[in-house]
Amino acid sequence: MVRFKSRFILITIDFPTASKNGKQVEFPSKQELSRALRDHFIETNGISVSGVALDIQVRFYNPETRLCLVRVPRSDAARIRASFCFLSSLASRRAMLSTISVHGSARTAKRAVIKEIARIYKAKILETNGVMDSVLDNRLKSQLHGLSQSVQEVIATVQAIDY
Numbered sequence: 001m002v003r004f005k006s007r008f009i010l011i012t013i014d015f016p017t018a019s020k021n022g023k024q025v026e027f028p029s030k031q032e033l034s035r036a037l038r039d040h041f042i043e044t045n046g047i048s049v050s051g052v053a054l055d056i057q058v059r060f061y062n063p064e065t066r067l068c069l070v071r072v073p074r075s076d077a078a079r080i081r082a083s084f085c086f087l088s089s090l091a092s093r094r095a096m097l098s099t100i101s102v103h104g105s106a107r108t109a110k111r112a113v114i115k116e117i118a119r120i121y122k123a124k125i126l127e128t129n130g131v132m133d134s135v136l137d138n139r140l141k142s143q144l145h146g147l148s149q150s151v152q153e154v155i156a157t158v159q160a161i162d163y
Contacts, residue, residue, distance in 0.1 A: 007077035008059070008109035009070045010100045010116065011084060015093055027063035028091040034058040036090050037070065044083040052076050060113060060161055062154055065120050067100075069113055069161075077102065106161075113158050121151050 015027070028036065038053040052073060060069035072080045084097045100116060103109040 005074040006071050007074050008103040008106065009072060009077065009081055010103070010109065010112050011068050011070065012098050012100055013066045013068055013090065014096045014098070016096070030058050030061045032091050033061055033068065040087050041080060041083045044086055045079065056080060060158060064150065065117055065154065067113060067116060069109055110158055114155055117151065117154055
């Protein structure tokens with residue numbers, strides 16, 4: 001039995017123009033993101049890597065935190081990671097991909113995703129705590145409650161991912 005050796009690349013996706021005419025722009029779905037990453041890898045490295053491109057899998061994507069966990073073959077992880085740096089548009093929108101970390105096992109990748117989600121939500125909470133008006137106290141409590149629920153939902157999603 002042959003074992004598939006893989007690496008997990010944790011990236012963040014930033015869309016510089018997140019709103020058009022005051023409306024929120026829809027973020028791509030997991031399938032659209034996966035297809036865009038594969039197509040871009042083939043475009044940057046040529047048709048000879050189309051077999052490797054089929055092994056690129058988006059295992060986790062959350063539009064709210066803009067985190068994405070991508071599973072790639074170990075032998076081509078460096079080349080795939082380098083091609084992500086050259087990605088300038090995603091689903092016909094300008095986008096920037098930044099690599100946060102690379103992991104060798106699903107266990108360490110899950111830990112890194114949870115740690116990054118906690119960092120993002122902690123920053124959001126500290127940002128909302130900057131407003132200390134007694135009138136906004138109830139609004140702040142409801143926002144914090146909503147954030148804690150979304151953190152729990154996202155962490156449950158990460159825990160349930162089958163690698």
